[in-house]
Amino acid sequence: MTVRDGANHCLFSAKTFASGGTFDAARSADAERLLALAAAAPELLAALEGLVNDWERVTGRSLPDDHEAHAAISKAKGGAL
16 A cells, blocks of 8 residues: 655555655654545545435435536546546
8 A cells, every 4th residue: 555645755655664664754644644534535435425415315406427526426436536
């Protein structure tokens, strides 16, 4: 597993630790936040899907297929990036 920041810098890599290396301590807090976000991702995805479904049910309307919420859900499920 590798975690990278927006500039494609490696923040964390399982391979780095397997070979006995370390990563830049200044980036460790960022890596910890990213790993925490990754751990919460299933719950965040379920919550987003629930909100979209509830909104559509209550309003009797459907969000367009190209709506950002649908795109985020699709991306999180391994769809188009």
